[in-house]
Amino acid sequence: MTRYQHKRFAFRRPREIDGDSGRVPVLIVGAGPVGLALAIDLAMKGVKCVLVDENDVVSVGSRAICWSKRTLEIFDRLGVADRMIAKGVTWQVGRLFHRDREVYSFDLLPEAGHKHPAFVNLQQYYVEEYLIDRAREFPDLIDLCFKNRVVGIEQTGDGVAAEIETPDGRYRLEADYLVACDGVRSTVRRLLGLDFVGQGFEERFLIADVEMKAEFPPERWFWFEPPFHNGQSALLHKQPDDIWRIDLQLGPDADPEFEMRLENVAPRIKAVVGDRPFEIDWVSVYTFQCRRLERFVHDRVIFAGDSAHIVSPFGARGGNGGIQDVDNLAWKMAAVINREAPVRLLATYDEERIRGADENILNSARATSFMTPKSQIERIFRDEILALAGSEPFARRMVNSGRLSQPCALGDLSLQTEDDSGFSGGLPPGSPCADAPVRDADGKSGWLLSNLGQGFKVLSFGAPQNVPDGVGQVIVLGVEEKARFGGHVQLVDAEGLAARRYGARAGCAYLIRPDDHVAARFVQPTRQKIEIALQIALAGRLI
């Protein structure tokens, strides 16, 4: 019995079938979390899009469930994080078990003073539902088209033409850009004749959503060689609505069709949960891959999310990686489309997100390898780490059940300015911005990241700076500083954590990108230094 009621979205006959041909700036293919987030981010920057999906329901099955802190910060910028946190299960502690005993626990956010938690577990169908509600707040900018299936693509030199099939017939849509957000079995990727490169694993895993009443705490629990599952790995996550995610390693010889039958799944689940009553809500059998396209930008066709790169789930880098793609891509596309930056800015999406994808692939592959040793000697090393973990502290951290998703550092890449040597520590260029508790001009408590605003901005510590036109400014003042600067956004660094986390000194300034990454920082800022850093961050902007 499915708990979540999937609503069907209405199909609307496209105007284009009746001869109304238009051209849109952006055609997004695939209305999953990545496509929806991209549509919203573009809309917030004034860019129109058409978002097509061959389906008319949200995700069947919970699928991506672990949403990281960085992703929550991005969703907050997009206006959906509050709903996700209200509904979702917050967690930060993970425990590792070997056979029948705990060997290690870790805390993914061992400090206070952040708006968002380390992780929120929420089924993908809820995330999509909230994103669709948010997308509907932009009726003039986002055209959501369900049961619209792309069947052909042609790059026309100055754009892309897509052939789209609907229940009422076929039509052609022209766009300046097409973004493929259509997942691991991407039609767009297939139509362009592109393939992934990288590593596949033969191991099969059973993934199940199980509805049951249980008192396990909201923690990620991972077992190596548990007594209840024939010596193979198991993973347990808590989700809303009394749904529990259980992942069970099946071995390379498992037959997916056999394993997916409910009569075969039930005894496996029963072995994990014991005598408590349960119902199986959704089941899938996966083999994992850690692979990607060689590049994500193909002229006017751009790939994001699982259409571009695919990882095994250990470490929660799939959905989170895709949302970070959107964070990186949307402002660059908007800048190019709005003629604020040259087209070569889009090449930096490749530069920065290939790095992100490679980091995710590396970490997911290593975790999967640790769970599935390939040779006898690999198995010996893996088993001895597990054995040593019982008595030797160092071995516990070497146990790899997944290194959880972190944003990657972009410091040495082309949009960032070299760091000012006058700083010591803190956030160098290429870092995602850190959060901190602040108070606004009315004394109301809030959070630094929520107050940064959209677009490029300068974060100034202690006093306002002379900033270029079109760039915002946020002034951060220490609690003891009495000066106030009329006409500027001012925040009081309520616990001194902003200054500490940024490594800030009085009078310094940070140039922050629209995706809340540091582009440059200066101990002694001047307008000219900031202007030059801004030009670099826009790949040499159009005047």
Next chain:
Amino acid sequence: MSKAKLDTSYRLGQQGDDVYAALIEAHSGLSDEASARLNARLVLLLANQIGDGGIIIEAILRARGQLAG
């Protein structure tokens, strides 16, 4: 690649023979598989003691024979 940090000059003082004897003694009576397990544990313990990933990986490559000289 950064310059070599692994030191392969003799560093065992008066204890070289003691170390060798202890190694051999540790394996006495073990099957081949148990010996492989013991070696793996020892590699992990000693790698952690060295604590410098660059040196450890250089040692691994040198043992594998991929470094020149």
